[in-house]
Amino acid sequence: MSAPAAKVSKKELNSNHDGADETSEKEQQEAIEHIDEVQNEIDRLNEQASEEILKVEQKYNKLRQPFFQKRSELIAKIPNFWVTTFVNHPQVSALLGEEDEEALHYLTRVEVTEFEDIKSGYRIDFYFDENPYFENKVLSKEFHLNESGDPSSKSTEIKWKSGKDLTKRSSQTQNKASRKRQHEEPESFFTWFTDHSDAGADELGEVIKDDIWPNPLQYYLVRIARCC
Template sequence: MAEIDQAALEAVQDEITAIAEATEKVELELANKRNELMRPVYEKRREVIAKLPKFWSVVIQNHSELLQVNEATDLPILEYLSDIWVNYDPKDGRNFDITFTFKENPFFTNKELVKRIIFKDDESTSEAVKIDWKEGKDPSKKRKKGDDDEPLESFFSWFDDEDAQLSEIFAEKIFPEAIRQVELNLIFAGEDGDEVVFGEDDEDDEDDGSVDLEDEDDDEEEDEKPAKKKGRK
């Protein structure tokens, strides 16, 4: 096999670099186009899931391990989460905002928490978000039982983190696939205050308080009938 001299190797490397840059450019154009086409779909989805008060809380719970959700301290706060929206830069979808909208709540005063991701110098960075916690309500300030030095894990610690990795996962996977993630496990508060889980056969458990006497009589008659003897073979 003939050896390739250094100049030839460098020329090949330049060609490979050019191909990689062209590929990245096309992938970015495709991503930008996808974001443009999906926006009205997500807007329609937004209208529909607004009817389910706990939708986004359930989505986050479904990723509790990844998002470091603490059930004891985070879930009561997430009950007030009414909307999540990802807004992409139309010219460069690698730049985007994730907006978390909360109803008025006893934990903090912010109506929105906006996580902003900026792509620069071939890497993404995430801006820290200041949460205006009410006194004694910041879960990240609480400590593990029996350990005064180690803070509790909390979903809300992510807002103070400048690492963009989790933000990218949220925008690229959790937000787009939210419907599939929740699917038949949508939970929301029923009129009587009990939790209702969609996807279970609620019709079998319905009881309007009425009694069908004819059905009861039929059942009694069925019970009183003697069992038929099996015929001999």
Template sequence: MSQQKLDTVNAQADRAYLRLSRKFGQLRLHHLERRNLLIQNIPGFWGQAFRNHPQLASFLSQHDKKILSYLHSLDVEELGLARLGYKIKFYFARNPFFQNKVLIKEYGCGPSGQVVSRSTPIQWLPGQDVQALSQGDSDNLFSFFWWFSNHSSIESDKIVEIINEELWPNPLQYYLLSEGAPGKKGTEVGESPEQQPKESSEANQSK
């Protein structure tokens, strides 16, 4: 009888957890959609946030930085209530590098529980394929865009970790950093952005 009661309590707890997850998931989605609309009104926001992030910047070639200047929106979607995976969507304006409007990198669990990844094939325009450009060019020995076709390396896992845990939760702090600056906490989204440039200016004057 006690096991029966325990099963009933567990079932009630599972239903309550699902209700709360859906409720707060909807609230979070509402705020993320509002944030995305605000960011889209700031030209070059995501490209600058990528360039300014102390770790992500190390994965960017000069060619990557030009491409990312056309990135107008980023979205990270959690797969399942238990966060079993992530789908990262990069939305690009029309550009001279590739035909895709959206590039997607997805991480999830395979049939046997192992982590697997899938991605959108990049439809490079003639002369813009980063792999071809890297040959014999010391300025393009590596590229962030290799990550889309790389499904096994440690660097690939590191990039998705940085985007999910640092850049996506609070991109404003990296947008406000000076390019190449050491990592530090900026203002939270929703605080007055005018305060951060003022602090940076004062720091430069004191040097």
């Protein structure tokens, strides 16, 4: 018959438990330090990957330019291509009043140019034929990120012809619409050129750059699909 197990005092139990806690805490601290070291390596690789991706994007931006130019030449053969594209786009169309659409019938070309350092920003150019609304042949808006990452924007001053300022007419229309909500017009599309309040969250600029510009034909063809 085996001897009964020796009793372990409560003091000895606590002593052993405290030692285990100390070992556990030490192991955890060492693990945290190792995790931090590994995380630094992951962050370094992520930063390196971002730099490589940027170089590739810059390379292909240059390769795409001749095709963008060819596309613009072909689009020029289609009357009202850009106004149709904008009207068919669900987000852009929500910003267009009737007179905005009339003015955009004179829009002949749109170009998006990303700056050499893609992370620093981009510019959108709108080219217009002679029209009854403004003197400008080109309206542009630029978006910039400075070295500290703060966004800003600037744009062409629109030289409105007498009595044709759609941004002022928009505010007058909205005042009248307060009495007739069912006929309320959206704020003029052209107020976008004067709004620099939140350059870091410019939805219209991002939609044009990232959604419309890569493939405007898909939105132009919506009209044809509806007709057929």
